[in-house]
Amino acid sequence: MKILIIEDEPALRETIAGYFLKEGFICEAAEDFHVALEKVTLYEYDLVVLDISLPGGNGLEVLRQLKKIHPETGVLILSAKNSLDDKIMGLDLGADDYLTKPFHLPELNARVKALLRRRVFKGSPNVVFEEIEIDPMNNVMQVHAKPVELTKKEYDLLLYFITNKNRVLTKAAIAEHLWGDYMDLADNFDLVYSHIKNLRKKIMQHGGNDYIKTVYGMGYKWV
Ligand code: CA
Numbered sequence: 001m002k003i004l005i006i007e008d009e010p011a012l013r014e015t016i017a018g019y020f021l022k023e024g025f026i027c028e029a030a031e032d033f034h035v036a037l038e039k040v041t042l043y044e045y046d047l048v049v050l051d052i053s054l055p056g057g058n059g060l061e062v063l064r065q066l067k068k069i070h071p072e073t074g075v076l077i078l079s080a081k082n083s084l085d086d087k088i089m090g091l092d093l094g095a096d097d098y099l100t101k102p103f104h105l106p107e108l109n110a111r112v113k114a115l116l117r118r119r120v121f122k123g124s125p126n127v128v129f130e131e132i133e134i135d136p137m138n139n140v141m142q143v144h145a146k147p148v149e150l151t152k153k154e155y156d157l158l159l160y161f162i163t164n165k166n167r168v169l170t171k172a173a174i175a176e177h178l179w180g181d182y183m184d185l186a187d188n189f190d191l192v193y194s195h196i197k198n199l200r201k202k203i204m205q206h207g208g209n210d211y212i213k214t215v216y217g218m219g220y221k222w223v
Contacts, residue, residue, distance in 0.1 A: 050063060096119065
């Protein structure tokens with residue numbers, strides 16, 4: 001899961017990002033309005049944690065632009081005390097939830113996970129595809145009801161494929177999903193290939209089918 005933290009207070013931003021990294025998320029951060037707008041325009045996130053008052057502009061405008069381009073991205077607003085208007089406006093613009101500052105990280109974590117469960121996994125606790133079952137909240141994957149040990153990247157890759165089944169995923173899209181925008185994508189194409197190879201092998205070793213098809217010149221597709 002890929003998450004963007006938009007927050008201008010450095011200590012809070014780093015604390016939140018560090019917390020979600022430890023929770024196993026791919027985490028990016030934006031410190032002002034312009035960086036935030038650029039990131040939500042250029043990249044795709046499963047979830048955005050959005051502070052409303054930002055240097056350079058209003059977080060609600062970031063939300064407006066984000067919803068135009070990626071309406072499926074989940075949004076949790078961080079708002080200051082006594083800013084009821086921001087909350088109402090945010091929910092009107094398509095935010096899913098809000099949290100008033102100050103808050104405790106475990107509360108933010110619980111809200112984020114509930115939101116992802118609703119948005120990405122459509123309320124179902126587990127993701128099932130034929131003989132493969134994934135429990136995304138606990139990072140567990142099973143083939144024919146037997147647990148399969150995956151690395152974090154293999155796990156993210158599998159989830160990315162299954163939640164995008166029948167769609168061609170380019171190597172660039174996969175690399176960006178697995179490593180975020182701060183890696184040199186070209187260097188990662190070999191890594192993408194080897195993670196796919198290992199994931200395939202592990203699924204098949206446990207009696208599963210090979211659902212990852214190579215689409216020549218384009219990328220890969222889960223069918
Ligand atoms: Ca702020």
